[in-house]
Amino acid sequence: MTHAGTVRVAVDAIGGDRAPGTVLGGVESALEADPALHVCLVGPAAVVEPYAAAHDRCEPVVAHESIGMAEPAAQSVRAKKDSSIVVGCRLVREGAADAFFSAGNTGACMAAATLTMGRVDGIHRPAIATIIPTVGAPVVLLDVGANADCKPEYLVQFARMGALYAETVLGVSAPRIALLNIGEEPSKGSQLAVEAHGLMANQVAGFMGNVEGRDVTAGVADVIVTDGFTGNVVLKVLEGVSATLLGQVKEALTANVVTSLAAALTRPSLARLKDRLNPDTYGGAPLLGVNGVCIIGHGSSSDRAVAAALDVAATAVRADLTGRISQAV
Amino acid sequence: MTHAGTVRVAVDAIGGDRAPGTVLGGVESALEADPALHVCLVGPAAVVEPYAAAHDRCEPVVAHESIGMAEPAAQSVRAKKDSSIVVGCRLVREGAADAFFSAGNTGACMAAATLTMGRVDGIHRPAIATIIPTVGAPVVLLDVGANADCKPEYLVQFARMGALYAETVLGVSAPRIALLNIGEEPSKGSQLAVEAHGLMANQVAGFMGNVEGRDVTAGVADVIVTDGFTGNVVLKVLEGVSATLLGQVKEALTANVVTSLAAALTRPSLARLKDRLNPDTYGGAPLLGVNGVCIIGHGSSSDRAVAAALDVAATAVRADLTGRISQAV
Numbered sequence: 260m261t262h263a264g265t266v267r268v269a270v271d272a273i274g275g276d277r278a279p280g281t282v283l284g285g286v287e288s289a290l291e292a293d294p295a296l297h298v299c300l301v302g303p304a305a306v307v308e309p310y311a312a313a314h315d316r317c318e319p320v321v322a323h324e325s326i327g328m329a330e331p332a333a334q335s336v337r338a339k340k341d342s343s344i345v346v347g348c349r350l351v352r353e354g355a356a357d358a359f360f361s362a363g364n365t366g367a368c369m370a371a372a373t374l375t376m377g378r379v380d381g382i383h384r385p386a387i388a389t390i391i392p393t394v395g396a397p398v399v400l401l402d403v404g405a406n407a408d409c410k411p412e413y414l415v416q417f418a419r420m421g422a423l424y425a426e427t428v429l430g431v432s433a434p435r436i437a438l439l440n441i442g443e444e445p446s447k448g449s450q451l452a453v454e455a456h457g458l459m460a461n462q463v464a465g466f467m468g469n470v471e472g473r474d475v476t477a478g479v480a481d482v483i484v485t486d487g488f489t490g491n492v493v494l495k496v497l498e499g500v501s502a503t504l505l506g507q508v509k510e511a512l513t514a515n516v517v518t519s520l521a522a523a524l525t526r527p528s529l530a531r532l533k534d535r536l537n538p539d540t541y542g543g544a545p546l547l548g549v550n551g552v553c554i555i556g557h558g559s560s561s562d563r564a565v566a567a568a569l570d571v572a573a574t575a576v577r578a579d580l581t582g583r584i585s586q587a588v
Numbered sequence: 589m590t591h592a593g594t595v596r597v598a599v600d601a602i603g604g605d606r607a608p609g610t611v612l613g614g615v616e617s618a619l620e621a622d623p624a625l626h627v628c629l630v631g632p633a634a635v636v637e638p639y640a641a642a643h644d645r646c647e648p649v650v651a652h653e654s655i656g657m658a659e660p661a662a663q664s665v666r667a668k669k670d671s672s673i674v675v676g677c678r679l680v681r682e683g684a685a686d687a688f689f690s691a692g693n694t695g696a697c698m699a700a701a702t703l704t705m706g707r708v709d710g711i712h713r714p715a716i717a718t719i720i721p722t723v724g725a726p727v728v729l730l731d732v733g734a735n736a737d738c739k740p741e742y743l744v745q746f747a748r749m750g751a752l753y754a755e756t757v758l759g760v761s762a763p764r765i766a767l768l769n770i771g772e773e774p775s776k777g778s779q780l781a782v783e784a785h786g787l788m789a790n791q792v793a794g795f796m797g798n799v800e801g802r803d804v805t806a807g808v809a810d811v812i813v814t815d816g817f818t819g820n821v822v823l824k825v826l827e828g829v830s831a832t833l834l835g836q837v838k839e840a841l842t843a844n845v846v847t848s849l850a851a852a853l854t855r856p857s858l859a860r861l862k863d864r865l866n867p868d869t870y871g872g873a874p875l876l877g878v879n880g881v882c883i884i885g886h887g888s889s890s891d892r893a894v895a896a897a898l899d900v901a902a903t904a905v906r907a908d909l910t911g912r913i914s915q916a917v
Contacts, residue, residue: 275773316875358845393832394832394835394836404737407665407770407777407778407779407781408774408778409777439821441733441736441816441817441821441824442822447736448736449736449737449815449817450737450818452736452817454686469797471608471820471821472820472821472822472823472825472826472827472828473824473825473826473827473828473831475825475826475829476825476828476832477828477832485657485821486778487770488777488778488781488818489817489821490771491768491800491801491819492768492800492801492814492818492822493801493819493821493822493825494801495770495800495801495802496801496802496804496805496822496825496829497801497825497829498801498827499802499803499804499806500804500805500830500833501720501804501829501833502802502830502835503723503805503806504830504834505833506723507723508837520680
């Protein structure tokens with residue numbers, strides 16, 4: 260990859276279940292991998308100052324408050340103006356950073372980014388996109404939780420934003436866009452799905468029609484659009500079942516001495532499979548439609564996930580994802 | 589299991605992708621396993637008459653029409669009064685059978701059962717329940733497709749019907765009932781979910797609150813309630829990902845000579861796992877809330893799935909599931 264210019268990412272040093280450890284580890288990997296990356300590390304002085312002093316292209320930004328993973332989102336963001344999440348978003352709004360990353364409280368990141376950076380003109384609702392690893396090419400699924408209740412016109416914008424994300428960050432040209440529904444025919448599904456289908460068929464380039472739940476992991480579409488309720492349920496069902504199934508496979512393979520021996524031999528293959536299906540590869544979920552790049556990591560983000568998320572953030576900035584979304588509306 | 593009395597099940601001989609073969613195979617197993625089971629085999633004379641002549645406790649009912657898997661449901665049911673699906677439902681309405689089973693067109697079965705048998709007094713909308721195999725106890729998930737758009741009061745009734753199904757057919761005493769949502773707090777989720785939570789907390793015995801997508805396969809609840817759009821997407825995501833993941837595991841295990849040898853040794857364990865997760869064990873999905881027992885099989889139902897569905901039908905009849913639903917409303 261070419262690093263076509265300096266990118267400054269504000270990073271929440273204390274967001275995530277394993278922060279600051281995994282965040283700092285991920286920042287280090289990202290700085291090494293991308294010589295044009297600069298990081299504004301946001302958090303308590305005791306965490307960010309020594310780290311910044313020891314790393315090139317890393318600047319400390321002290322924030323005295325923190326928002327916990329389980330705190331109510333909107334209230335915390337309003338009450339804690341000096342929290343790492345709010346300060347990080349403010350750096351983007353003020354132009355001191357090009358992007359913001361946090362593996363902290365998702366709701367708080369969403370609220371802070373929307374309130375602080377503001378929405379792109381014309382965008383009804385920002386949406387969270389996530390990348391679902393599949394057997395073939397990965398799929399961009401959105402919205403996965405920003406909007407529990409949606410109107411058909413929101414889904415049209417989600418489709419356009421998802422397509423731009425697939426193009427700029429995943430490098431997919433002419434992405435195939437589908438609507439998640441419970442039947443293939445345009446007349447099938449909820450009132451929302453039927454109306455969204457009608458609008459998308461006329462207004463969204465690359466719209467291929469409805470797909471069903473079983474297609475989510477089949478790689479038949481590049482972008483799958485749905486409301487934030489359904490999308491969040493799907494994402495979490497996938498997380499749950501992947502963990503359950505791989506756990507069951509492991510258990511089945513270690514059930515007795517013979518299979519245990521065999522399992523030892525198959526472990527590297529299974530580890531590669533697990534790795535391929537690991538969402539850490541894709542780092543974090545962008546909040547699309549706000550005025551600035553905002554990537555939200557899973558609370559359990561590893562070093563590797565943080566580094567991948569910073570790479571996604573830098574790629575999105577260099578490709579001017581926000582500007583393209585603005586033009587597309 | 590005790591077979592406490594004769595049960596007559598009307599069976600659609602030609603419903604399903606592999607009918608009549610798998611249907612007839614399943615009927616044979618079910619008749620052998622349950623000496624008090626009687627089958628009204630509904631379909632073309634050429635299929636049902638020789639089979640009934642060769643089997644005790646099996647009576648042929650000739651139906652001259654058939655509804656294909658992809659035909660529009662409501663129209664077909666109205667137009668084809670002599671189809672196996674409509675005739676089968678009519679047998680239940682007329683008291684000639686206690687239950688109906690088909691692995692054919694799901695929408696047509698739903699429409700025919702609702703139109704012909706009618707709804708239980710007081711039931712807003714019938715719902716399709718399915719059983720999700722999990723690591724622990726199986727979970728009843730409903731609605732999985734009968735109602736794409738729901739009102740909160742429908743979900744309250746789904747909860748009660750699902751609980752009665754779990755009690756009578758799965759033998760769960762005091763089932764734990766949960767609402768599928770995108771957060772655990774009562775205030776989280778869509779407007780539908782928030783309102784349904786409020787009603788269920790007051791009106792549903794055994795209501796444990798919200799669960800999220802990752803809990804669907806975790807065995808934390810006995811009954812999970814959702815609207816038919818979300819439920820159908822979840823069911824199909826699970827079907828898709830199970831096939832994908834187990835396929836990937838197999839591929840990973842047969843990637844080279846060493847792992848292939850090991851895979852051969854682990855095959856029986858994996859086969860047992862696949863078997864445990866196989867929905868065929870549970871046969872079919874009941875349409876709850878109609879005036880009679882109606883079990884709808886997956887289009888790809890095997891012999892074993894058909895036999896299991898007939899066992900479910902007989903159990904539901906013997907436990908007077910319909911009567912209990914009527915009393916609970």
